[in-house]
Amino acid sequence: MIRFEVLERDGLARRGQFDTPHGRIATPALLPVVHPDPARQPVAPTELRERFGLGAVITSAYITWRTPPLRAVAEASGIHGLLRFDGPVMTDSGAFQQHAYGSVEVGPAEIVEFQQAIGSDIATVLDVFTEPETGHDDAERALRETERRAAAARASRAGLLAVPVQGGAHPDLRARSARAASGAADVLAFGGVVPLLEQYRFRELAEVLVAARPDLASALPLHLFGAGHPMTFALAALVGVDLVDSSAYLKFARRGKLLFPDGTRELTEIREPICRCRLCAERPLPEVARLAAPERERHLAAHNLLVSAEEMATVRQAIRDGTLWELVERRATAHPALRAGLDVLLAHPEIFLPTEPEARRAFRETGPTSRLRPAAVRFSRRAAAYRERHGDARTLPRIALTPEYLGRLPAEDRSGRRLEWSTDSPLGPVPLELSDVYPVGPYLGLEEFAVPRARWPPRELSELLRRAADPELDLDRDWTPAWDARQRTAALEWTYGPTVAAAFDGRAETERSRRTGRVRRIRDATGPLFVIGSDAVARPTFRGAAALRELLPGDTGRVVVRDDAAPFVRAGRTLFAGFVERADARLVPGASALLVDRSDTLLAVGRLVLAPHEMAGARRGVVAHVVAHARSDPPDEEPPEPEADARGPGDPEP
Secondary structure, three states, rough: OOOOOEEEEEEEEEEEEEEOEEEEEOOOEEEEOOOOOHOOOOHHHHHHHOOOOOOOOEHHHHHHHHHHHHHHHHHHHHHHHHHHOOOOOOOOOHHHHHHOOOOOOOOOOHHHHHHHOOOOOOOOOOOOOOOOOOHHHHHHHHHHHHHHHHHHHHOOOEEEEEEOOOOOOOOOHHHHHHHHHHHHEEEEEEEOHHHHHHHHOHHHHHHHHHHHHOOOOOOOEEEEEOOOHHHHHHHHOOOOEEEEEEEEHHHHHHOEEEEOOOOEEEHOOOOOOOOOOHHHHHHOOHHOOOOOHHHHHHHHHHHHHHHHHHHHHHHHHHHHOOHHHHHHHHHHHHHHHHHHHHHHHOHHHHHHHHHOOOOOOOOEEOOOOHHHHHHHHHHHHHHHHHHHOOOEEEOOOOOOOOOHHOOOOOEOOEEEEEOOOEEOOOOOEEEEEOOOOOOOEEEEOHHHOOEEEEEEEHHHHHHHHHHHHHOOEEEEEOOOOHHHHHHHHHHHHHOOHHHHHHHHOOOOOEOOOOOOOOOOEEEEOEEEEEOOOOOOOOEEHHHHHHHHHHHHHOOOEEEEEOOHHHHHOOOOOOOOOOOEEEEOOOOOOOOOOEEEOOOEEEEEEEEEEEOOHHHHOEEEEEEEEEOOOOOOOOOOOOOOOOOOOOOOOOOOOO
16 A cells, blocks of 8 residues: 655645655656666666666566566566666556557456566556547446456555556546546556647646546545656646656657757757756767767767756755746746646636645746636635625725835724725735735736836825825824724634634734834734734634634634544644544645644644645645644744745845
C-alpha cells in the first residue's frame, strides 16, 4: 500500500513524496523513458541520476519481455540489473505499443506477472488503449475490459500498481474510470492521451482531466502518460499531476530539435548561442550542429534532459512559493494550444476551489486570465455577498491607507446612517474595509503602473471631501475609532460570518501597525484574540479560538481529532494523517481551524495543509500544523509589523 505524503501545495498541485522498494520519489517528478536495450539508450540511466538529478525512471516491460536477450538478463538480474540503475523503476505494460501497432503479443495477466518477477517498483496494468476518436459504446466496452484487468492485477500484484484511467474523450467514462481505478491503484495513471499530447490538443486533454479530477483519489499520486515536453509540465501540475514520463528528450534529439519551456527549436536554424545551460555553455549550439550524428544526438538528448529537469524543479519551486498559476499563465504564452488548455481550467473554478489556499504571499497579474484565477473568483463571490448584506457603496479613488486618511473619511452621516466607501481594484470596486484582503491587498497588476493612484495629503483630502460631500456629512470629526470598529467587524465577518462579527461588538478593540496604519490585532481586556497578517485574514489566538468555539455551531470551523492523538495536539504537536474523525467541509488549505476532541473541547488552533475531503484518505503526512495552544498565545506587547510581501527588490509599496 502506497503512503503518499503531501509536504506543500498550491491548489491541486502538490509537492510530496512516497517510498518504493528502491528509494523515495519526490513529486512532481519527471521519469525519463529509458530503453531496456543499453545500445539504444544514448544517456545511461546512472548518468540520469548522477548528472541530471533524476532519481527515478520508467522503462518498457513489454519490450523487455518480447526481446529474448533482454528478457533473459531481466529474469536473472531484475529490471534494475538490466538497466544498471539502483533507483526506483516504473514499468509500463505494452499499452503504448497497442496504440502504435494495433495489438500486443502478451496477455494482461502474463505481463503483470512478468513485472512482478523482474522486480518493478511500480508495475502497470495492461489496459485497453482507447483512442480519443473512439465512440462512446466502444469506449465503454474497452473500459469494462480495463476494469476487469485492473481487478485481476490487483489481486495478483503484491507491490505498487499503477492503474490507468481510460474512457477516451467521454467525460462520464473518464469519471467512472477514475472511481474504479482509485479503488485498485497505488498510482493512478492517466492513459489514452498520447495522441492529444502529440497533436497539441491541450484543450481536449484539459477537458478529460477536469472530468476525472473530482473522482480521482486524492491520497494517490497521479501519473500522466506521455507528457514529455517541458512546456506542459506546469499545466499538468496545476491540475494535480504528480508524475510525468518523457521520451521526448530522445525523440526530439533524433530529429535535431531542442526542447525549451517556451517551445521547440530546430538546431539547424540556430545561429546564436541562445541557450546558456551548462552543456551549451561548454559547446555552443551552432558548434553542436556541426558534430557527427551520434555525438550530436547525444548532446541534444542531454540538453533536452537538463532543460526538462530544470523546468520540473521550477514547477516544484512555484508550488513552494504559491505562484504556480502565474507560472502556468507565462508558459501558456508559448503556444495557443496551451492557452486553450488553460482556458478550460479557468472555466471550471469549482475543480480548484476546495483546495484553493486561503491566501498566498502575492498575486501578480500576467494578463487578462489572471483575473479569472480561482482565488479571484472566490473573492468576487464573497465580496458580492458582503456588499449585498451591507448595501451599495460610494466609490472613492484608491488612496494610501493611513490613520490620518481614515480619520477624515466619514463612516456614517449625521443621522447615523452607514456610509459605504469603495476603492478601485483590478477585480472591481471593493469596500474600503476589504481592500487589504487577499487577493486584492497584494494584487500587483497593470493598473499599478499604468494608472497613477491618487495619494492625497490629509489636508487636501479634507478639502476634496468638503467640496464634494453633502451637508449630512460631518467632516470635522475624527473618524478613526469608527473605522477601527468597521475594519475589525469586516475582518471577522469575512472569515467567520456576521454572527461572529456582531458578537465581538463592544467587547473588542483594534490595534494598528504604527508604521502602516493597517489593522494587526483584535483584542479584549484579556489580551490578543486575533492576529491579522499581510493577507488581512483574522487568525485566532488560543483565547480567540475559545471564543469562536462558543459562537460557531456544530462542526463549523472545526477539525475533530481522534482520542489517541488529542493529548499530543493539546501539547502543541502536529496533527498527522490518520488521526482525524471529521472536519468542516468548508475549510481550505491554509485556513486556521479549531482542533477539538470528540467532546468539542478545544485542543489547539491548526493551520491546515490538507483540505477536509483529503483528510479521510490520507495515509501519511501532516494534516495541520499547530500554531496556537493553551500556553502559546503571544505576549501582551507591541503588535508585530506586517510581513514583507513577495513583490521583489525595488517593487513599490501597495
